[in-house]
Amino acid sequence: MTGAGGCRAALTWLDEPTVEALRAALRLVAPGLADGTIVPRGLEPNDDPQWCAASAVVDDRFVVKFAWAEPPAQRICHQVRLLDSLRAAAPRLPLPVVVATSRDPAMLVTQRAAATPFFDVRHLITTPDRQAVADDLAAVLVALHDADVLTSVSEATGPLPEPMAHASTGTLRARFGALIRPDQRDRVSAWCDRADQALAAPGRTVLVHGDFHGDNHLWDRELLRLRLVVDWETAGTGEPEFDLRCLPGDCGTELFTATVAAYERMSGTTLDMDRIMAWHLRTVLGDALWRAEAGVALPDRRTPAHWVDDLADRFTALKTFG
Incomplete structure (x- = not known):
């Protein structure tokens, strides 16, 4: 599964905090997940743009991080860059397995671990x-x-x-x-x-x-x-x-x-x-x-x-x- 939007793509984010908006974004970033069962976490309006972000579990197998404002979109992209560099710099660290990433819109999809x-x-x-x-x-x-x-x-x-x-x-x-x-x-x-x-x-x-x-x-x-x-x-x-x-x-x-x-x-x-x-x-x-x-x-x-x-x-x- 590959992500949409390379490192040079413009940074964008979801228009609104809804499952429908997330599903539309998944069709761009990870099409194989777009029709899956989505269970959102923290998906609610927020007056502070800093906290306009959430995650969702898809088909009980994947975790999706996404945003509907610029500050958290920037943090998602920072996390993507960091995970990529950490995997090479510190291979012993137990890092999430990345499935797809995107800047347009900002999104990170990882495998859900069987852990607590x-x-x-x-x-x-x-x-x-x-x-x-x-x-x-x-x-x-x-x-x-x-x-x-x-x-x-x-x-x-x-x-x-x-x-x-x-x-x-x-x-x-x-x-x-x-x-x-x-x-x-x-x-x-x-x-x-x-x-x-x-x-x-x-x-x-x-x-x-x-x-x-x-x-x-x-x-x-x-x-x-x-x-x-x-x-x-x-x-x-x-x-x-x-x-x-x-x-x-x-x-x-x-x-x-x-x-x-x-x-x-x-x-x-x-x-x-x-x-x-x-x-x-x-x-x-x-x-x-x-x-x-x-x-x-x-x-x-x-x-x-x-x-x-x-x-x-x-x-x-x-x-x-x-």
Whole structure:
């Protein structure tokens, strides 16, 4: 199956967020899928052009990413270029199998893997499983963060973006206090000060996934082995610690610390725990902030104040950010 629109084609996107528009685009990009059963995910109008994108599963065998505005269309094309260069630069990485790509309209079609998001298997991980899971997480990140990978990908794709956490500490100081208990406000402010100190000096520059959370690494449910890393649209240059920022919450502190130890053993480099937790703070509270201000429920249906309590427990367990 081949894609429509080469690398020199003009960039376009769908006219509207409908299954009918997607089906018409598939007739151009992947005709063999156009008449298949389409199950969309996230296909709904959005006032912000940044988020006018969605995906769909076709015939339970393929995943299609598409957009109906320019910013996400650009991200799709970035992901296409990145996957192509990564396949050569880091062949050990478990990347999606690309079936078709296009700029006109922007689209990426990949094979759907028989694998499960980490969020849906983490409750199955027992103490005897922990080291193998940590090794799988670390191995993927070590392979991605290799200096030669960044050099190779940059040469192939040109300048890369720099992913950032959801919110700056300045934004959190100014707006997060209204969402939490009065007794938590000084603590959050002190955490922001500590995060600023931790990130004051630049870190080592590597290629980062940019959004390495539990929906974006997929696992064999029976064997508890990592099978696939998906959603590379925000990949770019950053520091290794940035890519580990979701793990303290996603994995729990014991699996997280085991992953850090495995990463350091495999890479021969040292990770800065304070830097990881500084990015973790900005990511967790930034996520809670935008959801609360947009009227979107937090994923676990709790409150920002609960998330602050969770952070306090993690900082205590990890003996950081006292």
